[in-house]
Ligand SMILES: Nc1nc2c(ncn2[C@@H]2O[C@H](COP(=O)(O)OP(=O)(O)OP(=O)(O)O)[C@@H](O)[C@H]2O)c(=O)[nH]1
């Protein structure tokens with residue numbers, strides 16, 4: 192699959208803003224700063240479609256993008272950002288869980304994990320939620336440029352093993368900075384869209 196066009200659709204604060212467009216959805220979640228918004232830009236070949244930031248906590252709403260006028264990419268707010276209040280962290284968790292539990296058109300959840308780090312308790316909770324709601328998961332190991340090529344395979348095996356649940360999830364390494372991995376990831380996305 193190739194992404195030929197992409198446009199921002201809307202941000203969602205509450206359920207009332209949920210888009211009425213009848214298209215399948217692919218959602219992107221992960222820890223704050225893991226590279227979610229950068230991935231949206233890399234996949235769509237646009238520099239500023241999704242706002243990115245060096246400081247965590249940039250994306251605070253659920254943002255919808257229309258891809259090829261055929262499906263929606265959904266950029267979820269990052270979790271696990273320590274420097275926000277407990278109340279705000281809970282409101283993010285509610286937003287994410289609310290979206291996952293209600294979306295009827297969600298085909299897969301991309302759970303982004305930094306290729307360098309062991310999954311956190313929050314990451315493992317995302318896998319549990321996905322399993323609970325019966326949502327397919329594709330693991331995306333981000334910032335692959337940060338480790339030597341020779342070490343990537345072992346890190347992917349480590350991530351797969353340590354997310355818990357004993358499921359053989361599809362996993363793809365990407366680098367939005369070095370523009371690596373889009374083709375493999377788009378192939379995985381295409382599989383879940385055509386089922
Ligand atoms: N080296 C490297 N840095 C990256 C890559 N992708 C993203 N970054 C950097 O990581 C930081 C966070 O990127 P974002 O895309 O804004 O992260 P996010 O997951 O959307 O963050 P929140 O919206 O805060 O949850 C930025 O400084 C990016 O430049 C990558 O592939 N390689």
Ligand SMILES: [Mg+2]
Pocket residue numbers: 227228229242243249250
């Ligand atoms: Mg973001």
